Amino acid sequence: xxxxxxxxxxxxxxxxxxxxxxxxxxxxxxxxxxxxxxxxxxxxxxxxxxxxxxxxxxxxxxxxxxxxxxxxxxxxxxxxxxxxxxxxxxxxxxxxxxxxxxxxxxxxxxxxxxxxxxxxxxxxxxxxxxxxxxxxxxxxxxxxxxxxxxxxxxxxxx
Numbered sequence: 103x104x105x106x107x108x109x110x111x112x113x114x115x116x117x118x119x120x121x122x123x124x125x126x127x128x129x130x131x132x133x134x135x136x137x138x139x140x141x142x143x144x145x146x147x148x149x150x151x152x153x154x155x156x157x158x159x160x161x162x163x164x165x166x167x168x169x170x171x172x173x174x175x176x177x178x179x180x181x182x183x184x185x186x187x188x189x190x191x192x193x194x195x196x197x198x199x200x201x202x203x204x205x206x207x208x209x210x211x212x213x214x215x216x217x218x219x220x221x222x223x224x225x226x227x228x229x230x231x232x233x234x235x236x237x238x239x240x241x242x243x244x245x246x247x248x249x250x251x252x253x254x255x256x257x258x259x260x
Contacts, residue, residue, distance in 0.1 A: 114151055116206060122148075132156070132170060137178075146182055148175040149208040152201050163201035168227060168235055169193065175209030176225035176239045183213060188221070188241040195237035205229045211239070219243040 115121070119136040122129070129135060136149045150156075150171060158164040173193055180188045201207050211225035220242055227235040 114206070116149075119149055128170075129174065132167060135171075135174070139182075144183055145210060145212075146178055147208050147210045148178060149206060152203055152205045152207060154203070157203060161203055163203075163205070163207065165197065168197070168201065168207070169195060171207065171209060172225060172227050172235055172237065173239065175227065176211035176223050176237075177241050179211045179213055179223055180221050180241055180243065184221075184243065185246060186219075186243040187245045188243050191220070191240040191242050193237065193239045195235050197235055199229075199232045199234050201229050201234055207234065209235075214238075 115136055118138045120138070122133070122135045122137055124130040124133060124135070132155070133150065138147045138149070140146070148171070152163045156163050156167045172195060173190055176193075177188050177190060180186060207227060207229050209225060209227040211223040213221055214224045215222035220240065223239045223241065225235075225237055225239060226233060
């Protein structure tokens, strides 16, 4: 674990989730993020706990944070199932509910169309029994992911 995580960040992680060890960049700035793999479906659920640095002026999770999370959580299915990197072409979302300080927010997606190196995914973001966002993302595959033995486990994704 990183030394700069607070006790709250490490103590409240639900069973089955492991931290994503992003070393730099945007994900490290707006995280921490967690993930839980389903080896039967090769699917993954990403998650984060709403903290102060995610909040808007009303002390709820900022819509931009939810959009950023949707982008990462939904695009990740491409990395996992096709082992390629990707960039976002379009993200279309419907905001259905908000997330509050301390909420555990989860997200997942599925590939619904694929043509050449362009993927369309359908995704959902939720908190407990509340759906926060539904939508679709269009992503362009950009390169193969070359993993060394054990690298997935080292990233915290078993």
